[in-house]
Amino acid sequence: MNKIIITLTALLALSCSQDKPTAKKETETKNTSKPNIIVVLTDDQGWADVGFNGATDIPTPNLDQMAGEGVIFSNGYVSHPYCSPSRAGLLTGRFQARFGHDCNMPYNTENDETVGTPLSEIMISEALKEQGYRTSAIGKWHVGDHPSLHPPKHGFDHWFGFPGGGMNYWGISKGPLQTIFRNGVKVPEEELNYLTDDFTNEAIDFISKKDDKPFFMYLAYNAPHGPDHAVEKYLEETKHIEYAGRSIYGAMVNAVDNGVGRIDSTLIANNLKDNTIVVFLSDNGGRGEHADNRPNRGYKGMLFEGGIKVPFFIRWPNKLEGNQVYTNMVSSLDLFPSFLEAAGVNPTSQKQLDGKSLWPYILNENNNKPHDLLFWRSVGGYEYAVRKGDFKIYKSATKEKTLLFNLKTDAYERHDIANENPELLAELEAEYKKWDAKNIAPGWLDPHIPNCIKGQKRWEADRKKATFKTANKNSHRSKR
Numbered sequence: 001m002n003k004i005i006i007t008l009t010a011l012l013a014l015s016c017s018q019d020k021p022t023a024k025k026e027t028e029t030k031n032t033s034k035p036n037i038i039v040v041l042t043d044d045q046g047w048a049d050v051g052f053n054g055a056t057d058i059p060t061p062n063l064d065q066m067a068g069e070g071v072i073f074s075n076g077y078v079s080h081p082y083c084s085p086s087r088a089g090l091l092t093g094r095f096q097a098r099f100g101h102d103c104n105m106p107y108n109t110e111n112d113e114t115v116g117t118p119l120s121e122i123m124i125s126e127a128l129k130e131q132g133y134r135t136s137a138i139g140k141w142h143v144g145d146h147p148s149l150h151p152p153k154h155g156f157d158h159w160f161g162f163p164g165g166g167m168n169y170w171g172i173s174k175g176p177l178q179t180i181f182r183n184g185v186k187v188p189e190e191e192l193n194y195l196t197d198d199f200t201n202e203a204i205d206f207i208s209k210k211d212d213k214p215f216f217m218y219l220a221y222n223a224p225h226g227p228d229h230a231v232e233k234y235l236e237e238t239k240h241i242e243y244a245g246r247s248i249y250g251a252m253v254n255a256v257d258n259g260v261g262r263i264d265s266t267l268i269a270n271n272l273k274d275n276t277i278v279v280f281l282s283d284n285g286g287r288g289e290h291a292d293n294r295p296n297r298g299y300k301g302m303l304f305e306g307g308i309k310v311p312f313f314i315r316w317p318n319k320l321e322g323n324q325v326y327t328n329m330v331s332s333l334d335l336f337p338s339f340l341e342a343a344g345v346n347p348t349s350q351k352q353l354d355g356k357s358l359w360p361y362i363l364n365e366n367n368n369k370p371h372d373l374l375f376w377r378s379v380g381g382y383e384y385a386v387r388k389g390d391f392k393i394y395k396s397a398t399k400e401k402t403l404l405f406n407l408k409t410d411a412y413e414r415h416d417i418a419n420e421n422p423e424l425l426a427e428l429e430a431e432y433k434k435w436d437a438k439n440i441a442p443g444w445l446d447p448h449i450p451n452c453i454k455g456q457k458r459w460e461a462d463r464k465k466a467t468f469k470t471a472n473k474n475s476h477r478s479k480r
C-alpha cells in the first residue's frame with residue numbers, strides 16, 4: 001500500500017442517520033460509461049466544521065459517511081482565500097490570476113461584462129458539455145454579475161440560483177444580484193422557503209430527470225456564509241452548542257449535510273450512486289466568526305492555512321476504495337482535469353489547465369506527488385504565498401513581513417523561521433516571481449486591502465485594551 005494513503009480507523013465508520021435504500025449493483029450503469037459528476041461547494045465553512053475533520057459539536061453524519069466511502073484530502077487547498085476568485089479558479093481549472101480574477105466584484109456599483117470570469121475562459125461545464133453531459137449550476141454564482149457572464153453563457157444548460165456574492169436565506173429579492181432565477185427567469189418568492197433546502201430540492205429534481213446523458217452539477221450552497229439564518233428543524237440539531245453564534249452557524253452547516261444526504265438517497269434510489277463522482281469542498285477557509293479552522297491559523301481572507309485549506313473529499317464507488325486519507329497537497333484546480341479524464345478525455349489536451357488529474361495518485365498508480373509547488377496571489381500580490389513540500393512562505397501585508405513556516409513541525413504556523421533560513425526564503429520568493437510572471441494584473445479591485453488593515457488595527461486595539469488596568473484592582477484583590 002502506498003505509504004501516503006492511510007486507511008482510516010473506526011473513526012470514520014460513522015453511521016448515517018438516514019434510512020437509505022440498498023444499492024442494487026447489478027442494475028447500475030456499466031463501469032465503462034461516463035460518470036455523473038456532482039461538485040458540492042459550501043461557502044466559508046471551516047476546516048474543522050465537519051465530523052470527518054474532527055468536529056464534535058456540529059452534526060454532519062451524511063457528509064461523514066460519504067467521506068468515509070471515498071478519499072479525504074487532508075492537505076486540500078483552494079486557490080484563493082475568498083469567494084469569487086476561488087470559484088473562478090475551480091470552474092476554469094486555472095490560477096485565476098492568469099486572467100486577472102484576483103478580487104471579488106465591487107459591491108457598490110453595477111458591474112459590466114468586463115468584471116468577472118471572461119467568456120474566453122473555458123469552464124468545466126463547457127468542456128463536459130462537449131463530452132455529451134447535461135450541465136447544471138445551482139446556488140451562488142459570484143463569478144460575473146452581468147447577465148452576459150451568467151451560468152447559461154458559461155456552458156450550463158440549467159441554472160437555479162442568484163448571481164451575486166450573498167443573499168438572505170428566505171429568497172426575498174433585493175436587486176438583480178440577490179434574486180433567485182431559474183434559467184434567467186425570476187422565481188416567485190412564494191416558491192422559496194429556505195435557500196439551502198430550495199437548492200437541494202432543485203438538485204434532486206435535476207438528478208431525477210430521466211435522460212440518457214450523464215450530468216455535471218455544480219451545487220454551490222451559500223451556506224454557511226452570512227447572514228446567519230436558520231430554521232427550527234436544523235437549530236434543533238445544534239441546540240447543545242451553548243455559544244449561540246456557533247449554534248446558528250452549525251445549524252446552517254447541518255442544513256447542507258441534510259441536503260447532501262437527501263441527494264445521496266436520490267442517487268441510490270435512481271441506481272446512480274456507484275457511477276457518480278461526488279466532490280465536497282468549501283470555497284475558502286472558515287469565516288472569522290463562528291467557524292472553526294483548527295488546527296490551522298487564521299481564517300477567510302488570509303493566506304495562513306486557515307484561509308486556504310478546506311474540508312475536501314471525493315467519492316466514486318466504481319473506481320475508488322473508501323476509507324482513505326490522501327495527505328499530499330491537492331488543489332481545487334485539480335478537479336477540472338480529473339473530471340475530464342473521468343469523462344474519457346486526456347486532460348493534458350487542455351493546455352491552459354494548471355491542475356493535475358488526481359486519479360493516478362489516489363488510485364495508487366503514481367506514488368509521486370501531484371504538486372511540488374502551489375501558489376496563491378491575493379489582490380495582485382498585495383499578499384502571496386508559496387508552498388513547497390513542508391515549507392511555506394507567506395508575504396503577509398498585515399504582519400509587514402514575508403514569513404516562513406515548516407508545516408511538518410509547526411502546523412499552526414506559529415514560528416516564523418524566515419530569518420534563520422534566508423536561502424530557502426529566497427528560493428521560494430524566486431519561485432513566486434517565476435510563477436507570477438505568467439499572471440496579469442487584477443482586472444478590478446475590491447475592498448480587501450482596507451478591510452485587512454481595519455482587521456489588523458482592530459486586533460491590535462483589542463489586545464491593547466486587555467492591558468488597561470482598572471481602578472478596582474485593589475478592591476478585587478481584597479475580596480479574595
Ligand SMILES: [Ca+2]
Binds near residue numbers: 083
Ligand atoms: Ca466564500
